[in-house]
Amino acid sequence: MEFTSKNFFIVLLAAFVLIAAYFMFKKEPSQPEGTKKTLVYCSEGSPEGFNPQLFTTGTTFSASSNALYNRLLEFEIGTTQLAPALAESYVVDQSGLVYTFKLRHGVKFHTTDTFTPTRDFNADDVVFSFNRQRLSDHPYAKVSGGTYQYFNDMGLKSLIKDVVKIDDYTVQFILTRPESPFLADLGMDFASIFSEEYGTQLLAKGTPEQMDLQPVGTGPFQLVSYQKDAFIRYKAHSLYWKGKEKIEHLIFSITVDPAVRFAKLRTGECHVMAYPLPSQLEAMHADPNLEVQEQPGLNIAYWAFHTQKKPFDNLLVRKALNLAVNKQAIIEAVYNQHATAAKNFIPPNIWSYNDEVVDYEYNPEKAKELLKQAGYPNGFEMNIWAMPVQRPYNPNARKMAELIQQDLKTIGVKAEIVTYEWGTYVSKIQNGEHETVLIGWVTDNGDPDNFFSPLLSCAAAVPPGSNYAFWCHKDFDALIQKARQTSDLGERTKLYKEAQLLMKEEVPLMTIAHGTLYQAKRKEVEGLKLHPFGTIYFSGVSLAE
Secondary structure, three states, X not given: OOOOHHHHHHHHHHHHHHHHHHHHHOOOOOOOOOHHHEEEEEEOOOOOOOOOOOOOOHHHHHHOHHHHOOOOEEEOOOOOOEEEOOEEEEEEOOOOOEEEEEEOOOOOOOOOOOOOOOOOOOHHHHHXXXXXXXXXXXXXXXXXXXXXXXXXXXXXXHHEEEEEEEEOOEEEEEEOOOOOXXXXXXXXXXXXOOOHHHHHHHHHHOOOOHHHHOOOOOOOEEEEEEEOOOEEEEEEOOOOOOOOOOOOEEEEEEOOOHHHHHHHHHHOOOOEEOOOOHHHHHHHHHOOOEEEEEEEOOEEEEEEEOOOOOOOOOHHHHHHHHHHOOHHHHHHHHHOOOEEEOOOOOOOOOOOOOOOOOOOOOOHHHHHHHHHHOOOOOOOEEEEEOOOOOEXXXXXXXXXXXXXXXXXHOXXXXXXXXXXXXXXXXXHHHOOOOOEEEEEEEOOOOOOHHHHHHHHOOHHHOOOOOOOOOOOOHHHHHHHHHHHOOXXXXXXXXXXXXXXXXXXXXXXXXXXXXXXXXXXXXXXXXXXXOOOOOOOOOOOXXXXX
């Protein structure tokens, strides 16, 4: 056939049609190449940052401390049992004031595009990591805002007298007083260990804030890239001291809507889903490709009253609000019965739980009487701050706020519901901008002190703190301080039980529910454990061939 310009045009047009058809119908891979080595997690929100010293939320801990860092001691995944990690062993002297840790040899920090370590982890890194939080004149003390909330709210600044390097692989913590939960505290996220060498290099460059934005740790994964409200990409740490992970690539697909998370889990776009809704559980159990893990939660959902603002400084008003709300209706409507009503601040599966405490009944008429006695016969106006995200202790704070709003209307109290993006929400309530707030807690170490000290101590009632009731009761504070300073379990139990009775009488907040902990995954995911502290670990996880 003669090849004319007309024929050339026809051939060229046909080629364009074929190319267009290819791209129109080409199926884009939902995951990178090497799918069996890539795990996608549908997470519920963006982390506040990548330095767990600076934050308190499980969303941030799952994305930072669990993936990127290690601690001297760590809780075995899926348990509340402490185990050696960066410290191979420890000794406590007879006074209970000196803790000596022998450190692990051969632990490598991440190598990144901006940092190549020249040495292994050693005692300098431990001293650096704790002194940043402890010493106000430390060069990193005020970097990234310098709000070391856990460290401060738990009174560790006054507890730790010194952190001393004995030699490269021996470090001592010297305390000002005996502290029974101290070892458990060292297993918490804020105690993650950072690279002193990396910190020194960044200071020399004049960019110390990069330590918190471009993290370097010793953990099982290292950060590759992050786009807020979209994704976090990690890769396996090739020189991880426990051995390289089977998962080569880990992706957090940030998916706020739980319905969308569930849809992605069903189609295989995600392998694991954060915080399934109670209403989704039946469908999940019916799907042969899915598996639901569950256990009683070590958590509390509560409604805190800002006790330094009127009218919440009035005990009668706080009692009236407790009487006005139908807690059982909340358990049914919000949790779909997958929770237990909370009468105490700690859950029943935490030791020292006081079952003798009597909860406030649902009694709107009695609530009206108390408001009248308090000087508010016609009620008042207030706000209820509701979380924008799901948490293990609260699957739907907005719905909970609406139910409370309706109950308050019956006693003449008009409530406005307020919410913000999660990071903004947390920042604002830490600074006390709310009047009342729906919030909650998941323990970080299984010790009762981990509920009482961070959330209700006087030290935590100063902005920015996590005592969202801004309640400082000297007798209560004395009880929990005394409990921390004795190693006698019977005495600690007695003191915590007294504290629970006092708290129920003073009602700085309304205890609502202890949520059951759920985690949904596809069946090809192997080795994933449900962690009692409400965060997620992907170390030791693999995908079946």
